Amino acid sequence: MEKNDPVGLELEQAVELLQKHVKPVVRTETLPLEQTLGRRVANTVYAPVACPPFDRSPLDGYAVRAQEIAGASQQPVRLPVAGVAYAGAPFAERLPPNTAVRIMTGARMPAGSDCVVRQEDTDYGEDYVQIFRPVKAWQNYCFCGEDFLAGTQLVQAGERLDAVRLGILASAGLAQLPVLAPVKVALLCTGDELAPLGTPLTSGKIYNSNRYLLQARIRELGLEAVCLPACADEAETLAQALAQACAQADIVLTTGGVSVGTRDKLHEALAHLGANRLFWRVRMKPGSPLLCAEYQQKLLLCLSGNPFAALASFELVVRPVLAALCKDKQLLLKSCEATLCGSFPKGGGARRFVRSFYENGQVHLQAGNHASGALLLMAGCNCFVDIPQSSPPLVGGERVRVVLL
DSSP states (O other), rough: OOTTOOOOOHHHHHHHHHTOOOOOOOOOOEGGGGOOTOOOBOEEESSSOBBSSBBOSSSEEEEEOGGGGGOOOOOOOOEEEEEETTTTBOOOSSSOTTTTEEEOOOOOOOOTOOEEEEEEGBBOSSEEEEESSOOOOOTOOOOOOBBOOOOOEOOOOBBBOHHHHHHHHHHOOOOEEEEEOOEEEEEBBBTTEEOOTTTTOTTTTOHHHHHHHHHHHHHHHTHHHHOOOOOOOOOHHHHHHHHHHHOOOOOEEEEESSSSSSTHHHHHHHHHHEEEEEEEEBBSSSOOOEEEEETTEEEEEEEOOSHHHHHHIIIIIHHHHHHHHHTTTGGGGGEEEEESSBBBOOSSSSOOEEEEEETTTEEOOOOOOOOOTTGGTTTOOOEEEEOOOOOHHHTOOOOOEEEEE
């Protein structure tokens, strides 16, 4: 695409083109189970053992044979107590006929027993116990493999590990696990105006919010953010920083320097680097001045320096690219139709994405400053309303397309 192209691509065209240039990254590493939260499993995992690994008691009481206490409905049944079974210290012998074993929650069921009488239905006897209620065979009895048997699939390859899945894997005794190493996303914020946090602002300076915004979003998606120092608006310096970023990461994101101003130097920097420019501009607001290139088989996605524009471009363009890079469909955006609550006065012009909140089939537009440089209104949003090109102003009650974040 020519450098002076004033139109650019449709959003879907841009994403499709970038995905064609994606070379998926698959690296694995084996980690202790406690360090795998949020990671994706490299291989499908099958249970090496059953859970529970033996028949056990679900409560405190007495292990008995059901047929031997059937008469407890008329009068108490009195049985000698042969011993005690604790969790981790089972009763080692077979249960003798007409005998009970005191048993604690989680203890292995004695061989020969087929049920447990709740201790509340006894006199809590130690040498002999009186049982006041009968119990059916296999009542209050947990079977070996009741949760899962050996060989059961526990986690599918590519599945992301959460607290419950870690608990399942731990119950199977898995101390470590091969997981996919996170894709590395380099983040380079550009601009002479950027000031580090914690320093006083001098005239014309602003704080570098884009770094913290996108760094956090990258981490929220389960990827690794590689943050480079902010770079001044100088083409050769930018080219060097981009080369450094490519050497450290699988994909490079930049913010700022992509418009048409005299200090927007990323076009020149990419040429200086010898990168293959793929396109410039996407037909959407905010985030239209999106510049994308390829260098050493890695994508460089250069986003607007305006915070909301940078975030919108990240969600709408970068996320689908990251999904292809990671081979993780969970990163893909979903969309739906919803009934609009409120109105949006701007119509016509380019396709526009408006920050909103979706709930129960309705979408509420945020009221306030929708400018591409304003970020405060994004707090609490969970979607964008997708307003087609040349649409009239939106009014309440309309059906609109919603992109869920």
